[in-house]
Amino acid sequence: MKTESRLQIYITFKEFFIYLYRVLFNSKIDYIKKAENEIKTLTSANYCLLTSSARSAIYLMLKNGLKKNSLIAITSLTLSDVVNMILCAGHKPLFIDVNYKDGQMSLKDLEKISKKRKIDAVLVTHFFGQMCDMKNLKVFCKKNNIKIFEDAAQVFGGSQQGVHSGNFGEAGAFSFGQFKTTSCIKGGALITNNKKIYEKSIKEIKIWKKYNKFEKISLMLYVLLVKIITNKLIFNLFIFKIFKFGNIYNVSFINSFLKIEKKTCCYNILPKKFKKIQSNESAEMLINQINNAKKNINKRLLYAKIYEKNLISKKNLVLTNLKSSEDVLYVLFAKVKNRSNFIKNAYLNNFDISVCYNKNLADLNCFKMFKRECINSKKIVEEAIYLPCRDVSNRNYINRLVQFINKY
Ligand SMILES: Cc1ncc(COP(=O)(O)O)c(C=O)c1O
Numbered sequence: 001m002k003t004e005s006r007l008q009i010y011i012t013f014k015e016f017f018i019y020l021y022r023v024l025f026n027s028k029i030d031y032i033k034k035a036e037n038e039i040k041t042l043t044s045a046n047y048c049l050l051t052s053s054a055r056s057a058i059y060l061m062l063k064n065g066l067k068k069n070s071l072i073a074i075t076s077l078t079l080s081d082v083v084n085m086i087l088c089a090g091h092k093p094l095f096i097d098v099n100y101k102d103g104q105m106s107l108k109d110l111e112k113i114s115k116k117r118k119i120d121a122v123l124v125t126h127f128f129g130q131m132c133d134m135k136n137l138k139v140f141c142k143k144n145n146i147k148i149f150e151d152a153a154q155v156f157g158g159s160q161q162g163v164h165s166g167n168f169g170e171a172g173a174f175s176f177g178q179f180k181t182t183s184c185i186k187g188g189a190l191i192t193n194n195k196k197i198y199e200k201s202i203k204e205i206k207i208w209k210k211y212n213k214f215e216k217i218s219l220m221l222y223v224l225l226v227k228i229i230t231n232k233l234i235f236n237l238f239i240f241k242i243f244k245f246g247n248i249y250n251v252s253f254i255n256s257f258l259k260i261e262k263k264t265c266c267y268n269i270l271p272k273k274f275k276k277i278q279s280n281e282s283a284e285m286l287i288n289q290i291n292n293a294k295k296n297i298n299k300r301l302l303y304a305k306i307y308e309k310n311l312i313s314k315k316n317l318v319l320t321n322l323k324s325s326e327d328v329l330y331v332l333f334a335k336v337k338n339r340s341n342f343i344k345n346a347y348l349n350n351f352d353i354s355v356c357y358n359k360n361l362a363d364l365n366c367f368k369m370f371k372r373e374c375i376n377s378k379k380i381v382e383e384a385i386y387l388p389c390r391d392v393s394n395r396n397y398i399n400r401l402v403q404f405i406n407k408y
Contacts (some may be wrong), residue, residue, distance in 0.1 A: 005230035008390040031283035042163040045191035047198035052276040053177035055155040057190035061171035063089035064200035070120035076362035076374040080264040087268040095362035097374035121147040127332030154330040155291040184285040304391040331386040356384035
């Protein structure tokens with residue numbers, strides 16, 4: 001029985017080819033400006049600055065949007081590097097637990113801690129490709145004079161009550177990394193309506209370095225390799241067999257291959273790799289992808305609805321609540337009890353299902369000086385799985401998977 005790779009790259013072979021051609025024979029067109037204008041139109045933000053990653057954008061907006069040494073509330077369930085961006089920007093993080101139901105920042109926990117500590121800003125992470133409840137968060141932040149910044153890395157194209165993600169507060173950051181649903185070889189963006197944040201950020205990146213030709217081609221080759229090994233034929237012939245073996249026999253060398261942030265550390269000086277300017281070639285690729293964003297979101301939603309409609313409600317597997325008008329579904333989040341047993345069985349039945357590799361940051365040794373008890377975050381980290389819903393998955397595969405889960 002054929003399977004499908006959990007990782008699917010939206011960049012097409014034609015787009016790879018155009019990228020390579022442009023790297024070798026420069027284009028005179030300013031695609032960076034063009035992409036920034038498209039993002040401004042789509043999000044209704046006044047200013048947009050293309051960056052080489054969401055992390056660079058997060059660093060820039062926090063550094064240039066707040067007084068030094070601000071206390072920033074951040075969800076305990078995100079990338080450790082995002083916490084490091086807070087530190088690099090000269091501020092202090094305060095971990096907030098998530099809701100067990102949806103994995104988004106818990107307003108209840110934020111309210112509780114704000115009675116004891118003076119919070120200057122919230123960095124809201126829209127996690128699992130779904131949006132936080134911004135309406136209630138905004139009311140709370142306004143009342144308590146707290147500024148809102150958004151880590152909208154996973155939700156480009158998502159909106160709530162007519163407001164695009166990233167545009168609810170002072171500024172927002174998007175990621176256009178290769179695995180994102182709107183992607184290019186490497187990229188991110190900062191959007192804001194605050195002229196000062198924009199102008200200070202532009203000034204700051206003036207001394208950042210450009211990628212040279214070698215770096216551009218190396219980055220491209222890595223993404224191309226992932227595209228090739230996730231190709232259905234190659235994946236079924238070789239790659240899946242290796243992952244299946246690793247999962248069934250608990251081979252940690254194989255199982256750790258796809259883990260993100262294998263080593264976490266704490267730092268407060270921005271590493272050189274983040275002080276890079278977006279390349280014109282990647283920006284050109286991004287424009288194409290932006291045009292497909294809405295269509296792709298709708299396809300993922302369509303697949304997600306198959307699960308929603310057909311999965312028999314069970315105590316041991318709970319699918320996230322779908323909100324069709326808001327979701328981007330970077331991943332399709334579900335929680336499962338006794339996860340390792342479920343994954344092993346899924347592999348035995350030829351399903352490549354991913355677990356969530358994010359960690360409960362509030363519990364990490366490297367951030368022990370900011371430690372807080374975040375019970376829900378801990379539970380989700382142990383239970384979260386991602387069901388396939390990228391538009392390249394086919395209906396039969398999803399139907400088979402639903403049948404397997406229903407019998408499990
Ligand atoms: C929630 C969140 N924030 C930030 C990032 C970082 O994005 P980038 O790799 O573009 O820096 C990611 C990437 O996956 C993410 O999921």
